Amino acid sequence: MLGALVIVFREVLEAGLIIGIVLAATRGVPDRAAWVTLGVGLGALGAGIIALFAETISGAFEGAGQELLNAGVLAAAVVMLMWHNAWMARHGREMVAEMTTVGEAVTAGRRPMTALAVVVGLAVLREGSEVVLFLYGVVATGTSASSLFVGSVLGLAAGAGVTVLTYYGLLSIPARHIFIVTTVLIALLAAGMAAQAVQFLDAAGMIDVLGNRLWDTSGWLPQEGIVGRLLHTLVGYTDRPTELQLIAYLVTLAIMAALTWFAAPARSARAAA
Amino acid sequence: MRIFALALLLAAFDPPSAAVAQEFNLVIRDHKFEPAEIRVPARKRVSIYVSNEDATPEEFDSTALKVEKVIPGKSKGLVRIGPLEPGRYEFIGEFHADTAKGIVIAE
Numbered sequence: 373m374l375g376a377l378v379i380v381f382r383e384v385l386e387a388g389l390i391i392g393i394v395l396a397a398t399r400g401v402p403d404r405a406a407w408v409t410l411g412v413g414l415g416a417l418g419a420g421i422i423a424l425f426a427e428t429i430s431g432a433f434e435g436a437g438q439e440l441l442n443a444g445v446l447a448a449a450v451v452m453l454m455w456h457n458a459w460m461a462r463h464g465r466e467m468v469a470e471m472t473t474v475g476e477a478v479t480a481g482r483r484p485m486t487a488l489a490v491v492v493g494l495a496v497l498r499e500g501s502e503v504v505l506f507l508y509g510v511v512a513t514g515t516s517a518s519s520l521f522v523g524s525v526l527g528l529a530a531g532a533g534v535t536v537l538t539y540y541g542l543l544s545i546p547a548r549h550i551f552i553v554t555t556v557l558i559a560l561l562a563a564g565m566a567a568q569a570v571q572f573l574d575a576a577g578m579i580d581v582l583g584n585r586l587w588d589t590s591g592w593l594p595q596e597g598i599v600g601r602l603l604h605t606l607v608g609y610t611d612r613p614t615e616l617q618l619i620a621y622l623v624t625l626a627i628m629a630a631l632t633w634f635a636a637p638a639r640s641a642r643a644a645a
Numbered sequence: 646m647r648i649f650a651l652a653l654l655l656a657a658f659d660p661p662s663a664a665v666a667q668e669f670n671l672v673i674r675d676h677k678f679e680p681a682e683i684r685v686p687a688r689k690r691v692s693i694y695v696s697n698e699d700a701t702p703e704e705f706d707s708t709a710l711k712v713e714k715v716i717p718g719k720s721k722g723l724v725r726i727g728p729l730e731p732g733r734y735e736f737i738g739e740f741h742a743d744t745a746k747g748i749v750i751a752e
Contacts, residue, residue, distance in 0.1 A: 502704060505704075595708045
């Protein structure tokens with residue numbers, strides 16, 4: 373039972389963190405619960421479909437179907453996160469202004485919840501399909517399935533607990549800082565995803581350059597440890613990064629910074645005036 | 646500049662024909678890896694064909710090797726690893742981590 377709990381928790385940890393960050397970043401958006409629920413629901417549905425066609429996907433593209441799918445899902449999430457941060461850079465300032473005057477609900481409704489709902493959906497989809505396959509194995513074996521099933525449900529519950537902790541942890545940050553904090557968190561999240569995506573392309577045999585290991589910090593901060601896992605999702609920590617992973621990470625951060633810079637209207641308007 | 650970019654693009658997407666990846670075979674049976682130890686050349690790309698003979702899916706998982714790959718029941722999967730520095734790299738079948746354990750030794 374404990375084994376199943378650990379496996380399921382490990383798989384849902386990343387999605388749990390991402391949902392917590394998204395909820396904190398969208399504080400005050402009226403329909404955000406509906407959007408996030410929609411994202412989780414569609415992600416779970418997609419996870420089921422992917423699990424169902426696991427064999428077909430695995431065999432596609434000369435055995436690289438799974439890696440290409442993972443890379444694609446991660447890349448899509450990165451683009452959505454970029455869109456969100458660019459949008460926030462454009463409208464975040466007026467929102468802060470309005471929060472102090474008319475209240476936060478008015479402009480908040482226009483925020484790109486679709487982008488973040490997609491990010492949530494993709495996170496659930498990617499990790500969820502592995503949970504579904506694991507559960508399928510549990511059910512198929514039959515032996516002591518009920519105790520494994522209980523463990524899996526507890527693992528899911530623990531993942532939801534991570535969402536709650538992340539959310540309330542971020543909520544404790546004062547409102548005037550929350551924009552910058554979530555913007556930075558989302559940029560780092562995206563950079564980490566980009567580094568993962570290039571590794572999947574490498575594993576798919578699509579890329580065969582800059583695959584050498586840059587450093588090895590697995591001795592003092594192993595990526596499979598709990599702190600390593602948290603940092604892996606939050607800031608993209610990798611204990612043995614390749615050259616290409618570091619480049620993807622830095623390029624994504626640079627694009628995020630550039631988007632934030634160019635999307636901000638107030639700065640250019642002020643410069644022109 | 647454009648030629649340089651093109652060359653970079655070609656280098657990135659050209660299949661690694663010059664350095665033909667060495668191939669190894671691995672079987673998952675009764676939630677165990679056979680063989681449980683693979684010796685591969687260091688600093689080379691290596692392909693491992695994993696054949697899952699069990700009826701249930703398994704996830705070939707290793708942070709050390711940077712691999713996370715589901716291999717459905719009664720099917721095969723290709724795991725590409727390397728180039729690896731000399732050393733020992735553990736991997737597990739995550740869905741049956743208590744029995745499915747293995748190690749890649751790069752030398």
